[in-house]
Amino acid sequence: MAKDLKEKDLKQVAYYPGCALEGTGHAYNRSTKAVGKALGLELVEVKDWNCCGAMEVKNIDPQVQTYLSARNLTKTEEMGFNVVMAPCNGCYHNLKKAEYDLAQNPQAVEANERISAKAGHHAYRPGGVETIHALDWLKRAVGEEELARRTAGKLKGMKVANYYGCMYTRPRHIFPEKDQGEGSESTYAPHFMDDLLASAGAENVDFPLKTACCGGAHAMSDADTSTQLVLNILTTAEACGAEVIATECPTCHTSLEIHQLRAEKLLGRKTNVKILYFTQLLGMALGLSQRKVGVAENMADPRAYLREKGLK
Incomplete structure (x- = not known):
């Protein structure tokens, strides 16, 4: 789906910073936002986002990790976005994995629907949101030619x-x-x-x-x-x-x-x-x-x- 995204679709995207960018990776958060602003791009932070499950949750229950990532995709949909940008490799990986698991694994679907119902929100269904990395975002929203001109x-x-x-x-x-x-x-x-x-x-x-x-x-x-x-x-x-x-x-x-x-x-x-x-x-x-x-x-x-x- 990412190849089908048009340049205009990436001028304003939902932004999922994840936990690290609010802690040890704060400089990444700061510089990503600053670069976006300098290039005329807009990041809209996902409202009420939660940890993607990082590396720890899957060791206890991988289906819970899928839910945690899927909930962020649900929150993105609720804001009216079909693209979410995650600059952290771990977050990007987990959101992409949740998309894959919900399309391929009935156990993941069942767990996501069950926990989503208990949490009081709709269960995310694959195909609604495209997760992209900061590299995808800048490559496709701006591109090398414009960056060369600007830099x-x-x-x-x-x-x-x-x-x-x-x-x-x-x-x-x-x-x-x-x-x-x-x-x-x-x-x-x-x-x-x-x-x-x-x-x-x-x-x-x-x-x-x-x-x-x-x-x-x-x-x-x-x-x-x-x-x-x-x-x-x-x-x-x-x-x-x-x-x-x-x-x-x-x-x-x-x-x-x-x-x-x-x-x-x-x-x-x-x-x-x-x-x-x-x-x-x-x-x-x-x-x-x-x-x-x-x-x-x-x-x-x-x-x-x-x-x-x-x-x-």
Whole structure:
């Protein structure tokens, strides 16, 4: 359905920030809204939204997780929207999975209808709302040509490794709009973030770990494994010539920043690559200040590097 969305359908969309963007991912929330406003786009936050179930609920009852995500789609419908934008990979993944489960799994349908009735609202039925990512939103609502015109190559000279994380493309069957040929995103070699940042002048390095897992789900239970996974991503990005790792997921972003510091402290492995949300980079390329896109909220302070690149 995403390929059928017209540009005008994306000028104003429902916005599902999710829990992380109101906490550790606040800079992503801030920069996403700022970029949208600068480009003349409108995000209307879903009223009375709830947690999508994140990574924990499915371990107890996957049908309850499906309901939690489906309720957000119901709330989107009640507002009169047929498109909801979720910038967090986990939220995006869970809303897409709920759509798939409700179309394929009778147990999910039964549980959703039962819990929805008990909660006093109508049960979401698949096909009513299209969930898109922030990358889809900017790619289709604005596009590279307009971004190139608006940014005038402000990211020129910046070498970037684009890191998508593992939940943006997996499992492939819940993303039917991907892998559909020209103009669609690829689950095997995602490129939407590469395309957007290149249009603003960035040099995208050939980075083979763009969909590798950062270990975010294991951060509490096995921090050492998470640190090793992140260190592999960081050192590979540097070996590829990257000065910056661009992210599009709050969990991945936080994981990379925390474990970059942890790897240096515990393992003596220091890496210098900067970690920034792609929306922060695009925002500054559009002329927004570091403050406006929340750069000071990043753990590994990139401000001096950005000033060297002329992004103040």
